[in-house]
Amino acid sequence: MECISAIATANGTGGVAIIRISGEKALDIAGAMFSPMPKEVEPNRMYAGHISGDGFADYGFMVFFAAPRSFTGENTVEIHCHGGVHIARGILKKTILLGARPAERGEFTRRAFLNGKLSLASAEGMADMINAESSALLRAGSMLYSERLTREVGEIQNKLKYILASVDAEIDYPEEDEGDIDLQKIQRELREVLKSVNALSKGYSCGKMIKNGVTVAICGKPNAGKSSLLNALLGYDRAIVSPEAGTTRDVLEGAIELNGVKFNLIDTAGIRAGATGAESEGIARARAAVRSADVTLFVTEGGEEPPKEYGGKLITVFNKCDISAPERGYDAVISALTGEGIEELKRLLVEAAGGEQALDKAYLVEERHYLALMRAQGALSDACATAQKTADLLAVDIKEAWDALGEITGETASEEVIAEIFSKFCVGK
DSSP, X not given: OOOEEEEOSOSSOEEEEEEEEESTTHHHHHHTTEESOOSSOOTTOEEEEEEEOSSOEEEEEEEEEOTTSSSSSSOEEEEEEEEOHHHHHHHHHHHHHTTOEEOOBTHHHHHHHHTTSSOHHHHHHHHHHHHOSSHHHHHHHHHHHTTHHHHHHHHHHHHHHHHHHHHHHHHHOGGGSSSSOOHHHHHHHHXXXXXXXXXXXXXXXXXXXXXXXXXXXXXXXXXXXXHHHHHHHHTSOOSOOOSSTTOOOSOEEEEEEETTEEEEEXXXXXXXXXXXHHHHHHHHHHHHHHHHOSEEEEEESXXXXXXXXXXXXXXXXXXXXXXXXXXXXXXXXXOTTTOTTHHHHHHHHHHHTTHHHHHHHOOOOOHHHHHHHHHHHHHHXXXXXXXXXXXXXXXXHHHHHHHHHHHHHTSSOOHHHHHHHHTTSOBTO
């Protein structure tokens, strides 16, 4: 396969920049621009020397990773130079002049996938780690990158393969069987497999929140203290606070991280009857935000009822406890002004998102994986019903479930899906 080359470090001035070359002739290209070049280059050893760039020379290091024991599974060379922008670009240009081709986005990782160094799900986990905006997504991406999901899906596929072998044997060689295939036994086995798929797919509710952040809509009547609560949760003044009703005319957003999870807070306009103009439009947007939220914080000074339509879990919050006491029970009793009860409210937010234990174990964060599991569920449900009928139709359903699961690991993923996944990586990764 032709050699590719790219800068593997972030663009900009820094202490060190790395230029990565991968392909059969990677070491030949390095040998033409690095000196002194040993007669016998020892893999995984870093050599110091002079690096010839395009019209200049630098001093740095060279390390060779021999196939298949490299990230891409191919012969790979990394050149470590000083971190100036033009130094790295000049050395990259020299590798291209010597025969390498500029790498495309994610091409190094794609070659690793094609050479069996990692699964498609693992590659997506790596992307999640790189792009993580919270420590929870970093942990989830790390678990995905470590092939945890691939192993669990592989175990399910192996069970299906075993069941399918029994069914195919009955179809192909019915005369060699001592009797008819035991469809009831196969149905029991398929139900166990379906149970495993269902358990795996349930983790997506937490995984989705980790991936996208938990959307929290703060709603209530005008002057209930919604904007003050937003500021208290954020720890700085994001919203304008005023005793005048209708100050917030549009949704205001801010983000915090709780237990490693990103929470997207939305301060909505106070909902009241008789509003006109801009305030009326703000109320309409507030209602839409509440309906689509993962968690709804209903803020009140007492007396009002929560909205009839709301998204996710509802947390009722009695505000201004520094002035008065609640007449009935609320999930949280706070004072946005003094900060009383804010830490307890944060704990309730984490619980509403699934709790610390669930969030720490969630690694099904990609919608693509979830949809593949849903297709497998559908095929397995059909198979359980078909198991009461014929072996021929049963084999079709089992194969469909196996193929759906293979889309997660990459075994049956289409070229279009593979290309889209690796296009999300940067050049050099």
